[in-house]
Amino acid sequence: MSNNLNFVAKLRNSGLRPTKQRIKICEILFGSKETFHFSINDLSKIIAQKNSEKISLATIYNTVHAFLGKGYLKQIAVNSEQSYYDTNTTDHHHFYDIDKDKLIDIHDSEVEPVKINRKIPGKRIKSIEVLVKLQNT
Amino acid sequence: MSNNLNFVAKLRNSGLRPTKQRIKICEILFGSKETFHFSINDLSKIIAQKNSEKISLATIYNTVHAFLGKGYLKQIAVNSEQSYYDTNTTDHHHFYDIDKDKLIDIHDSEVEPVKINRKIPGKRIKSIEVLVKLQNT
């Protein structure tokens, strides 16, 4: 796959050695135009299914943390049971389908800009995130 | 405390027996006009400090779950490390002070109504919550 050269470059540029584990995880996370949301458990299952040689859980955690640190992933707070990650690192919002335990992107353009009429001294806004919880009708 | 009679009634009306543990937790959670945010660990410490006889951690969890189920508490998704609860059960939003690990209420009137220009078939909106993350300047 010629794509992998991009991942190698991406990793090198980030100061991360392009190991075969990281490259495989890059393929899974960034190999498609579509972004998606996942838990470590989700990713672990995808790897197990798409990869002949296994990648240890520790490496999956390490890699996700590394990518998070480099800004290649975003962490989404949905509930306190587990961490969710997003390959879409642009500013956007989410539906959370409670019944399916699934996140759905809401593009910034689909939400009227959120205006906060209040400021906290000594603090600056790092992010504004809207979470819309959905239930079956 | 004459207030406790209210808590006894509140518990009885909810089908919960007014045990001394539950009454004490009611006092702590609902005994003041000011609402607040807490983790189980926070609550556990408050109880330890304000109560002569200890309340077991299991009971604290049980009680918080019971109150959550009755709608006397709201759960707030901030991060995936632990659950946060809110004694303010009205619709409102939050600042999250990352450095202090503290939630601050944003009253509904302090936020322009959030308009979502998208609907998901078969799903209805259960809640819309804005989380504004704050960092030190």
Place this chain on the structure above:
DNA sequence: AAGTAGATTATAACTATTCTAAAGTAATAA
């Protein structure tokens, strides 16, 4: 090719939370 810093791994440790089942208590019936 050798040396080094960085990466992977199995597994132990940790933390928040839930489960279990025994003992205690509040409500209710006799």
Place this chain on the structure above:
DNA sequence: TTATTACTTTAGAATAGTTATAATCTACTT
């Protein structure tokens, strides 16, 4: 009242997600 019952509390075990450890391995530099 007292007896019965259902609910509650509790210590501690179990579980699940995550992080730490330290030995082995590998990518990069020289």
